[in-house]
Amino acid sequence: MGFLTVRDEDPQPGRRAVLTRALGLTAAAGLGAAAAIGAAAGPAAATAKTASTRASQADWRFCTKCYGLFFRGYPTDGACPAGGGHDAAGYNFNVPHDVPETPTAQHNWRFCTKCYGMFFWGYPDNGRCPAGNAHAAAGYDFVLPHDIAATSKSQRNWRFCPKCYGLYFYGYPTNGRCPAGNAHGMAGYDFVLPFL
Structure with missing residues (x-):
């Protein structure tokens, strides 16, 4: 020196x-x-x-009306496809972002500035937003764990809807409300979301 x-x-x-x-x-x-x-x-x-x-963001919540995952970190609760704003219940999910994708963690999940929901941003179009037209991506690149065992601090049964591109909970007899009409469809991975 x-x-x-x-x-x-x-x-x-x-x-x-x-x-x-x-x-x-x-x-x-x-x-x-x-x-x-x-x-x-x-x-x-x-x-x-x-x-x-590792980077993660809390305040992601389950909506009791549409069954979607939405961000509850603002004074309003976005736009729900079942009408009005989303209604939060259950766990406070703490979602990883801006970390490398792996065989059991998928990136390209984004926050929509119009509905506050989480949607998949990996296709040429951006799905269907309950606030009208396609979702509008902003913020972090969320990387969602999938097809792994759930723990006492995570919940499985979160699925991709191929109609609206949103993430919703698939653990009830019905599939909530999709902004593309009727209930959400189900496709792809079984996502396992960590919570606080």
Whole structure:
């Protein structure tokens, strides 16, 4: 490691140069110490740290009227295909986002700015939104676990509707209300959503 030296063409280094260099040395020392601790703790500790820092978003809820998954983090509750806003019940789902897709986790699930529902954004069109026309994608790229065993902190039976492209709960005798008409259809994976 070097230290700041006075050069003939720059007899007094500026304050910014001194602070930048000092902060750089402090950060490098901290990173080296963290790496040494991580190496001493072994790969299990590194894996646990990685898992605990994965990005996720809470406030995703089940709607009792349409059976869809919607975001309840705003003052209003979006647009429900059964009329009015969504009605929340049950678990507070904490959905992973912006992590790599795997054989048991599918990406391209997005928040719709019009209905506040979660829909699949992997086709040329964007399905059918209860607020009119197609869904409008915004925000995170959600990555939904599927076809894995449910735990005490996750719920299975969440399915893709091929009519509206929304995610809905398939655990009741009926399939809720689809914005494309009648009940939701069912296709694809059995999604398993984590909750708080």
